[in-house]
Amino acid sequence: xxxxxxxxxxxxxxxxxxxxxxxxxxxxxxxxxxxxxxxxxxxxxxxxxxxxxxxxxxxxxxxxxxxxxxxxxxxxxxxxxxxxxxxxxxxxxxxxxxxxxxxxxxxxxxxxxxxxxxxxxxxxxxxxxxxxxxxxxxxxxxxxxxxxxxxxxxxxxxxxxxxxxxxxxxxxxxxxxxxxxxxxxxxxxxxxxxxxxxxxxxxxxxxxxxxxxxxxxxxxxxxxxxxxxxxxxxxxxxxxxxxxxxxxxxxxxxxxxxxxxxxxxxxxxxxxxxxxxxxxxxxxxxxxxxxxxxxxxxxxxxxxxxxxxxxxxxxxxxxxxxxxxxxxxxxxxxxxx
Numbered sequence: 001x002x003x004x005x006x007x008x009x010x011x012x013x014x015x016x017x018x019x020x021x022x023x024x025x026x027x028x029x030x031x032x033x034x035x036x037x038x039x040x041x042x043x044x045x046x047x048x049x050x051x052x053x054x055x056x057x058x059x060x061x062x063x064x065x066x067x068x069x070x071x072x073x074x075x076x077x078x079x080x081x082x083x084x085x086x087x088x089x090x091x092x093x094x095x096x097x098x099x100x101x102x103x104x105x106x107x108x109x110x111x112x113x114x115x116x117x118x119x120x121x122x123x124x125x126x127x128x129x130x131x132x133x134x135x136x137x138x139x140x141x142x143x144x145x146x147x148x149x150x151x152x153x154x155x156x157x158x159x160x161x162x163x164x165x166x167x168x169x170x171x172x173x174x175x176x177x178x179x180x181x182x183x184x185x186x187x188x189x190x191x192x193x194x195x196x197x198x199x200x201x202x203x204x205x206x207x208x209x210x211x212x213x214x215x216x217x218x219x220x221x222x223x224x225x226x227x228x229x230x231x232x233x234x235x236x237x238x239x240x241x242x243x244x245x246x247x248x249x250x251x252x253x254x255x256x257x258x259x260x261x262x263x264x265x266x267x268x269x270x271x272x273x274x275x276x277x278x279x280x281x282x283x284x285x286x287x288x289x290x291x292x293x294x295x296x297x298x299x300x301x302x303x304x305x306x307x308x309x310x311x312x313x314x315x316x317x318x319x320x321x322x323x324x325x326x327x328x329x330x331x332x333x334x335x336x337x
Contacts (some may be wrong), residue, residue: 002116003328006245012309013168015335021164022304027100028159032152038123040126044103044230047076048050053279056081062111078108083230084281086129088292100130107278117246119311122319129295137257142235143179146209150175157307170309171244178205182212182223202249211237228267231256259288
């Protein structure tokens with residue numbers, strides 16, 4: 001476990017104002033996001049059936065939390081994300097192209113490899129998904145959507161600063177987005193790991209979108225893991241901003257244009273996941289029965305950290321931490337919720 005304590009760090013807000021501001025921030029950002037992307041809020045599940053194929057497999061090794069339900073057959077899994085469920089919901093709720101949904105997603109990732117300032121076993125996201133046309137499956141549409149999300153973040157920050165003047169000490173989010181592919185990053189920094197490449201690039205490009213996550217690069221390795229059955233690996237990416245307080249890149253969103261039947265067929269083969277072809281969700285996708293969509297997740301706690309000038313994710317969410325983390329934070333007056 002690792003905790004980084006910025007020099008002379010003190011919370012800009014009291015614990016009371018922190019709790020109040022988190023709720024306000026959520027409401028403001030949701031309104032901005034919904035307006036910019038034309039989204040409606042919906043209710044979403046905390047768990048799904050294990051045999052449905054709807055749960056997100058993430059990198060393929062993370063174990064979902066499972067449990068039996070007394071009066072229901074089968075095993076339930078707490079969701080890792082709602083990437084697949086959202087696409088089904090758009091079909092069930094009869095959303096038309098240009099319209100989408102967003103929801104609160106809460107998850108437990110018990111196999112999180114690192115617990116530190118940015119990583120917790122509890123995950124809270126704004127999950128969103130939008131129906132698109134075949135002509136929208138291109139990089140220009142992806143980039144335009146990224147800029148709409150960044151603008152929603154910037155507008156939210158401006159409003160929060162007007163309400164809490166102490167937050168004017170937090171640097172403004174840059175709305176100048178630098179777009180770069182994961183292959184271009186590897187070519188620029190061939191001797192660095194993907195995370196080291198992100199650090200070197202984002203420190204000079206305060207708001208960055210890295211395109212192309214999941215497929216193998218020229219080195220034979222992907223920039224990062226991504227399940228083969230939701231994002232199109234050629235049309236996805238991560239929104240990353242520079243956190244000047246922690247002096248590191250901060251990933252706020254993983255998103256992308258979703259697989260169509262051809263992309264799913266190709267990526268299942270590349271990932272060695274052909275067994276998923278028989279699952280109900282994947283059958284619907286391969287048969288072209290689901291709408292074409294774009295979607296992603298935006299980290300609620302990470303956005304709160306950034307906009308409220310917090311040093312540790314535990315200051316804006318309630319989770320479980322090891323004793324070393326608790327002691328270190330207590331010693332430096334960092335209050336974990």
